[in-house]
Amino acid sequence: MKLNQPVSTFCIILPDLQHVLTSDNTSDLTVQWTEDETKRIIVGKFRGGGQASPLIASFDFDYTLVVPKSGKTYPVDGSDWKLLDSRLPKFFSDYVEKGYRLVVVSNQGGIEKGKVNVNEVKKRFNDSIVALGQPCLVLIATHDDIFRKPRIGLWSYLSEELQPSVDIDFERSFYVGDAAGRKKSALRKADHSCADLLFAVNAKLNFMLPEQFMSCAAKGATMCNQSKSLLSQIDCFKPSEERDNAEQFILREVATGAKVTSLQTVLPTQLHCIIFSGMSATGKSSFYRRHLKQLNYVYISRDEMNCAMSKCESLAEKTLSASQNVVIDNTSVDKTSRAKWIQVCKDRRAIPIIFHFKLPLKHIFHNNVYRKLTTAQSTVTSVLIYTQNKRFEEPTASEGATVFEVNFVPTFTSEEQRTLYYMYLTEK
Numbered sequence: 396m397k398l399n400q401p402v403s404t405f406c407i408i409l410p411d412l413q414h415v416l417t418s419d420n421t422s423d424l425t426v427q428w429t430e431d432e433t434k435r436i437i438v439g440k441f442r443g444g445g446q447a448s449p450l451i452a453s454f455d456f457d458y459t460l461v462v463p464k465s466g467k468t469y470p471v472d473g474s475d476w477k478l479l480d481s482r483l484p485k486f487f488s489d490y491v492e493k494g495y496r497l498v499v500v501s502n503q504g505g506i507e508k509g510k511v512n513v514n515e516v517k518k519r520f521n522d523s524i525v526a527l528g529q530p531c532l533v534l535i536a537t538h539d540d541i542f543r544k545p546r547i548g549l550w551s552y553l554s555e556e557l558q559p560s561v562d563i564d565f566e567r568s569f570y571v572g573d574a575a576g577r578k579k580s581a582l583r584k585a586d587h588s589c590a591d592l593l594f595a596v597n598a599k600l601n602f603m604l605p606e607q608f609m610s611c612a613a614k615g616a617t618m619c620n621q622s623k624s625l626l627s628q629i630d631c632f633k634p635s636e637e638r639d640n641a642e643q644f645i646l647r648e649v650a651t652g653a654k655v656t657s658l659q660t661v662l663p664t665q666l667h668c669i670i671f672s673g674m675s676a677t678g679k680s681s682f683y684r685r686h687l688k689q690l691n692y693v694y695i696s697r698d699e700m701n702c703a704m705s706k707c708e709s710l711a712e713k714t715l716s717a718s719q720n721v722v723i724d725n726t727s728v729d730k731t732s733r734a735k736w737i738q739v740c741k742d743r744r745a746i747p748i749i750f751h752f753k754l755p756l757k758h759i760f761h762n763n764v765y766r767k768l769t770t771a772q773s774t775v776t777s778v779l780i781y782t783q784n785k786r787f788e789e790p791t792a793s794e795g796a797t798v799f800e801v802n803f804v805p806t807f808t809s810e811e812q813r814t815l816y817y818m819y820l821t822e823k
């Protein structure tokens with residue numbers, strides 16, 4: 396049977412219900428659900444959820460195991476599903492026989508957004524998992540947090556909490572998913588994201604596309620056609636740890652291209668003002684804390700002071716009039732907003748210096764997600780990031796200030812933070 400060919404749900408369910416109907420254990424009839432309120436995840440176990448095993452056969456849910464039978468992109472209700480491939484119950488049974496634990500790992504962010512009813516979601520999972528007929532563990536991420544793929548919260552939950560004493564066999568374990576960042580082709584639409592492929596990379600799992608899994612399982616093989624080359628074909632981002640470890644300079648002077656490793660060599664001894672220019676999540680405030688705080692600047696940040704721009708301006712004027720150096724930590728993304736500060740400097744015979752926090756847009760999105768996952772600090776919306784990006788004008792010396800580009804190097808307070816930072820955190 397070809398993929399996506401309509402199949403009769405009735406035909407699939409009937410044979411698989413045989414063992415269930417003859418069982419006298421009622422927990423065998425349905426998926427047993429528990430909701431972990433603190434983690435904001437939903438865990439389902441069908442027929443006990445399978446035995447702990449070093450061999451994990453894990454699967455995405457939508458468009459990997461099931462598709463809406465209505466033909467719509469999103470299921471209309473809890474009954475709107477059919478198996479992607481009618482051979483799946485047989486394949487599941489084969490993998491259980493080979494000693495694999497079957498695990499379904501799914502993003503259902505519509506629950507947090509209120510777009511779908513949680514009971515309808517559970518019904519859709521329940522009925523399809525029952526149709527598949529094998530002991531199975533279901534892990535559902537309901538929020539945009541560490542548990543949402545491609546982030547590996549659900550994988551950590553499985554390996555650390557559900558089978559803590561088992562060493563997973565990464566050679567033979569795998570994950571199957573359809574969201575692999577593939578571009579549009581004559582045969583199919585573009586993938587909606589890279590979340591599945593990047594989840595597998597983050598978890599260090601072998602990855603297969605659904606069609607690769609089906610043909611592999613049909614041959615009776617355990618694993619084949621691993622899609623390692625897919626990663627090089629997609630435009631996804633994670634920071635380079637090698638680069639961050641190697642590039643230890645602090646600034647680069649735009650006019651000369653010279654790299655600066657000590658601030659003392661470039662900061663004037665006369666009265667001056669450092670004007671930050673950079674979008675949200677480019678490391679401005681942490682740069683201040685790391686490099687400038689100990690140098691006795693008066694720090695003016697509209698975000699931290701939570702006040703009107705006019706108040707920031709009058710504080711800068713007063714401070715410079717009292718011959719104290721100033722750091723202005725605002726986004727100042729366009730020429731007009733920087734011109735205002737440069738004028739304040741000129742009026743008080745202070746030297747204006749611009750520190751440009753320059754990062755690619757994808758790196759900014761990565762930093763914003765990382766901040767959301769690791770701190771209580773509020774994060775900005777994607778819309779705001781795009782708006783800032785649209786308004787951004789690169790600072791130049793023609794504005795009347797010396798311009799330095801900041802070399803962004805992240806700092807961490809734990810190894811866990813470092814590991815997380817150098818993973819794929821965004822799905823597009």
Ligand SMILES: [Mg+2]
Nearest residue numbers: 455457458573
């Ligand atoms: Mg999917």
